[in-house]
Amino acid sequence: MVQTKKLKDGSRQIILNGKQYEGVTKVLSELASKTKASAILFADMSGQLISQRGNTDEMNTTVLSALAASDFAATAEMAKLVGEEAKFKLLFHEGEKRNVYLSNVGDYFFLVVVFDVNVTLGLIRIYTKKAIQNLQEILEEEQEEIKDKDIIDSDFSSLLGDALDETFK
Amino acid sequence: MFINWALQEINLKIVYYGPGMSGKTTNLEYVHSKLDPSLTGELVSLKTKEDRTIFFDFMQIEVGKIKGKKPKFNLYTVPGQVYYASSRKVILNGVDGIVFVADSQPHRMEANIETLLDLENNLKQDGHSLETFPWVVQYNKRDLPGVDSIETLQKKLNFFGVPYFEGVAVRGDGVFNTLKAIINNVVQNVQNQL
Numbered sequence: 623m624v625q626t627k628k629l630k631d632g633s634r635q636i637i638l639n640g641k642q643y644e645g646v647t648k649v650l651s652e653l654a655s656k657t658k659a660s661a662i663l664f665a666d667m668s669g670q671l672i673s674q675r676g677n678t679d680e681m682n683t684t685v686l687s688a689l690a691a692s693d694f695a696a697t698a699e700m701a702k703l704v705g706e707e708a709k710f711k712l713l714f715h716e717g718e719k720r721n722v723y724l725s726n727v728g729d730y731f732f733l734v735v736v737f738d739v740n741v742t743l744g745l746i747r748i749y750t751k752k753a754i755q756n757l758q759e760i761l762e763e764e765q766e767e768i769k770d771k772d773i774i775d776s777d778f779s780s781l782l783g784d785a786l787d788e789t790f791k
Numbered sequence: 792m793f794i795n796w797a798l799q800e801i802n803l804k805i806v807y808y809g810p811g812m813s814g815k816t817t818n819l820e821y822v823h824s825k826l827d828p829s830l831t832g833e834l835v836s837l838k839t840k841e842d843r844t845i846f847f848d849f850m851q852i853e854v855g856k857i858k859g860k861k862p863k864f865n866l867y868t869v870p871g872q873v874y875y876a877s878s879r880k881v882i883l884n885g886v887d888g889i890v891f892v893a894d895s896q897p898h899r900m901e902a903n904i905e906t907l908l909d910l911e912n913n914l915k916q917d918g919h920s921l922e923t924f925p926w927v928v929q930y931n932k933r934d935l936p937g938v939d940s941i942e943t944l945q946k947k948l949n950f951f952g953v954p955y956f957e958g959v960a961v962r963g964d965g966v967f968n969t970l971k972a973i974i975n976n977v978v979q980n981v982q983n984q985l
Contacts, residue, residue, distance in 0.1 A: 631923045631980050633887050635792045643797035668885025669849075669865065670793045670802040685835050688849045688865065695881035696846075768796055770981070778858060779978045785854040786974060789830060790967040 624730065624761045625768060636666060636730055637768050643673065645760035650675040653735070653753040657746055660720065663687055663734040664727070664757070667694065676736070690724055690734050714743075725750060727757045792887050792981070801862045804885050805973055808910050809892035810902035811843070811871030814931040814960040818892060819848050819866055821963045822970060826852060844870040847882050864974060871906065880913045888977040889926040890969055892958075893948055895938035903948055922951055925976040929969045931958040 625637040638646070650662045654675040661676040663683055669691030674683050698709045712725040723735040723746050735750055793802040807815040816836065823834040830853050837846035848868040853861065869879040891910065893903045911921045930944050941957065949955055954972045958965030 628918075629792075629981065630983070631919070631925055633792065633919070633924070633977075633980075634885060635794070635981075637794040637796055640797040643795060666793045666885070668793060668802075668804050670804075670863075672793075672795055682833055684832050684851050685849065688835070688851075688867075691884070692846060692881060695884050696878070699877050699881055768794075773794060773801070773860075774978060774981050775858070776982065778860070779975060779982055781857045782854070782862065782978055783971070783975060785857055786971045789826065789852075789854045790971060 623763070623765065625765065626730065637773075638672065639765055639768060642760055642763075642765065646757060647673045647675070649753050649756045649760065653749055656749045657735065657737065658741055659735045659737040659746065661734075661736040663690070663736075664731065665691060665734070666731050667691055667726075667729070672731070681736075686734065690722075690732065693724065694726065694732055721746075723747075723750060725754060727754050728761060731757070731761070733757070792977075793885075799860050801860055802865060803862065803887045803974070803977055804865045804867065805888045805890065805970070805977070806882055806886045807866065807868040807890045807892055808879070808906065809869075809871055809931075810894060810899060810906040811873075813871060813892045813894040813899070813903075814929075814958070815868040815871065815892045816844055816848050817960040818890070818929070818931075818958075818966050818969070819850060819868055821960060821966045822852065822866070823850055825963065825967075830854065843872065844868060845875070846870060846878055866970075873905070876909060879909065880916070883913050883917065887925070888973045889924065890973050891926060891928045891948075892931050892960075893928055893944060895930045895932045895944060896935060897937065897939050900939065900947060907948060925973065925980050927953055927969060927972045927976060928955040929958045929960075929965055930955060931960050931965075933957045933964070934959045934962070 627635045646664055654662050659676055661678045664673045665671045665687040669688040671684055671687035701710050715722040726732045809815050832851040834850040836848045839845045850866050852864045867882050869882045928949055956965045956969045960966055
């Protein structure tokens, strides 16, 4: 399972370990080669980009992830307003040159597939569905826990404070 | 907070909340204009024709590596106008820390209070509460004539005694101090879990 925890203050912590990251990246590579998609992103629901494949050099994928997450969250609210009890599972944006296909991967993650209009949507749908199953399996495997003290130890915040002073001077 | 252990990245989400025209976007614009371009990404603003935020502003900043870890801060603003209540809720998804940008002018006090209650309400729906959640207040527009005193603002808005800062965001006064405080606050909170 992906390591998730609710901190005392109520905020949510999600940790993806090395093995999971490798697995996710491999699935994205396979999906990219099978679909000829221009770009494939895997991100968490708060909008943080985790992994990307394809031709993403010309694309600001950090911003794309943030926008896609908000897109998801906004349509979840829309779902409620129109009386849909579950969240919408996928979003599709159709352009003249490129299309974007977004689909959730469990509750915490989502996948963005950007592809040229000459690639058929059916192909994208079939391979994306399979990729999502693979991703879910990877994310659900039992994993060794990463301890909090290994993430942020006692002098982390003072060192961060110094780094912030340096950056913001 | 999202941690990518393979890349040793620690991602934090900071949201600037507050009533319309209080200076949330201005805070981000100042940070963006002053930071070394190598440390900050593009500032994306989803605005109306009238330059009002319709959904959010977003930018990511980095500070280099700390003990092998790479912290990344994702800064968002919310649209302040009452009309966009559900958009504000959406932006709070996965938030780690909040900067409440209050407008110091007396005629905006009611809007400040209303927005703070809206924030508390949205946090509650996600199982958080202003009492325990990491947040700081910035009393903005301190340069304008006839603004409320800090005592008045503190009494009416800062009922949990969180860190507060005086700001003139257009000039950058208080902007970095506010951001530093919320980041430290969030990280301290994680350390306190140990």
